[in-house]
Amino acid sequence: MKVAPDPSRRSHASRRAILAAALDLVGEVGYTKLSIEGIATAAGVGKQTIYRWWPSKGSLLFDAFLTLAGDEQDGATAGLPDTGDLETDLKLVLRTTVAELNDPRYDLPMRALHTEIVHDPALAADYAKRLDEPMRELKKERLRAAQRAGQLAEDANLDVAVDLLFGPILNRWLQRTGPLTPEYAGQVVETALRGLRPREP
Amino acid sequence: MKVAPDPSRRSHASRRAILAAALDLVGEVGYTKLSIEGIATAAGVGKQTIYRWWPSKGSLLFDAFLTLAGDEQDGATAGLPDTGDLETDLKLVLRTTVAELNDPRYDLPMRALHTEIVHDPALAADYAKRLDEPMRELKKERLRAAQRAGQLAEDANLDVAVDLLFGPILNRWLQRTGPLTPEYAGQVVETALRGLRPREP
Incomplete structure (x- = not known):
């Protein structure tokens, strides 16, 4: 059964914890040694929670970097400032x-x-x-x-x-x-x- | 006893073989796993031959890169072309x-x-x-x-x-x-x- 992301506050907090754990861990151990299991443990969630939202560690890491880039709206990015100058x-x-x-x-x-x-x-x-x-x-x-x-x-x-x-x-x-x-x-x-x-x- | 680099042709050939082996190996295994022993084996020389000329793998690798940059005159580098344009x-x-x-x-x-x-x-x-x-x-x-x-x-x-x-x-x-x-x-x-x-x- 496919489960759609839960829009509740708790689900949002889990998502943020997973993205933050992915960034922490990749900085510590590098991409090669980064594992979904390690991220799940660090974020305090089950592996299945991660797999429900992301198909691979690559897709998870890219979402984490998009978050870092100041964007949490599923991939859409804000434009550059335009003051006219x-x-x-x-x-x-x-x-x-x-x-x-x-x-x-x-x-x-x-x-x-x-x-x-x-x-x-x-x-x-x-x-x-x-x-x-x-x-x-x-x-x-x-x-x-x-x-x-x-x-x-x-x-x-x-x-x-x-x-x-x-x-x-x-x-x-x-x-x-x-x-x-x-x-x-x-x-x-x-x-x-x-x-x-x-x-x- | 300190032995000065041998200026003979054989010595020059060894030096080139060592620099070439260092470049080959660092590309294959990365800097962290690069060892003087591995370079010596690949170059067909003894470890002592390498240590006679280079104090560390870092110094050897940099000489290898200087060679790659087209310069084999112990660190001196040629200037950029100047045709006036x-x-x-x-x-x-x-x-x-x-x-x-x-x-x-x-x-x-x-x-x-x-x-x-x-x-x-x-x-x-x-x-x-x-x-x-x-x-x-x-x-x-x-x-x-x-x-x-x-x-x-x-x-x-x-x-x-x-x-x-x-x-x-x-x-x-x-x-x-x-x-x-x-x-x-x-x-x-x-x-x-x-x-x-x-x-x-």
């Missing part, structure tokens, strides 16, 4: 990202996910489909709005733009090649945007 | 990097190094000091020459510039978020340089 909005987004990556609660699970992706092409494809592509589309939507507002060159390649804006933060965090500060985030936005703005006529 | 030179460098990252011989050991760095702050510090910083300095030297030639803004932050130019390639390779092509390398250079060029007066 692209530079201000991007600086806000990148500085928030910097603050999250510097938060020890996020640091270990995010590192675990990123290194598993590097070695596991199937997980990388899942990551691309479930996390990178939807997030990238939201970023490109904000950049398209900036193009309509004349703040970004009409012919800018938006995939390259996303990579130039968001890639350096991720690299510096992963490789610890320099301090990951709000100032650095601001400089990345300023330099990248100078290259992306409409050329003077 | 920054865009042409950077496109050449980034397209060469793309070709190397797409080469299966480099792919696995480089992934192993990058993921170990992500989880091991001590190795990250060693990587920063022995590989990233010297390479970064060479890149910045080329950018400084471009500043003197009026091809780059005087006030460009050169660390941010290096990150914008080289980071996106590394990310796309590690995360497989899109095809790593020479065309992509060219677009990254063009977009980043538009942001870094001197502003029109």
Whole structure:
């Protein structure tokens, strides 16, 4: 018998406990050693409770990361802020990202996910489909709005733009090649945007 | 008794065999499971031969990566090409990097190094000091020459510039978020340089 998720408060609390346990554990033991059994024990629920909601540890972990990304509405993600000023909005987004990556609660699970992706092409494809592509589309939507507002060159390649804006933060965090500060985030936005703005006529 | 490295041809062949074995093995088993003993066996030399030249597996591996980077002159690295045209030179460098990252011989050991760095702050510090910083300095030297030639803004932050130019390639390779092509390398250079060029007066 298939049981639909219980919308009660208790069910919601279990769900949150499972997602939190998955993030804690993946940071501690890595993706390979992460098990549904271990997550169930840490969350204080039965394995069947987890299997009722998630078919695999991969799907559970991705929901956990979506939660971490500030989204708990089953996969739908909020757009980037749009105050009408692209530079201000991007600086806000990148500085928030910097603050999250510097938060020890996020640091270990995010590192675990990123290194598993590097070695596991199937997980990388899942990551691309479930996390990178939807997030990238939201970023490109904000950049398209900036193009309509004349703040970004009409012919800018938006995939390259996303990579130039968001890639350096991720690299510096992963490789610890320099301090990951709000100032650095601001400089990345300023330099990248100078290259992306409409050329003077 | 301390024995200085033997400059004979046989010694040079052993050294190359050891470096090649280290790269092969780290790609196969990862940095954690990499052992001097395993490298010695694979290279057909005694463990003492390795310890005579390298104090640790870390120092051996970094020499192996420096070899991979096309440099076998004990740590000294060649500068970036300088034809006088920054865009042409950077496109050449980034397209060469793309070709190397797409080469299966480099792919696995480089992934192993990058993921170990992500989880091991001590190795990250060693990587920063022995590989990233010297390479970064060479890149910045080329950018400084471009500043003197009026091809780059005087006030460009050169660390941010290096990150914008080289980071996106590394990310796309590690995360497989899109095809790593020479065309992509060219677009990254063009977009980043538009942001870094001197502003029109």
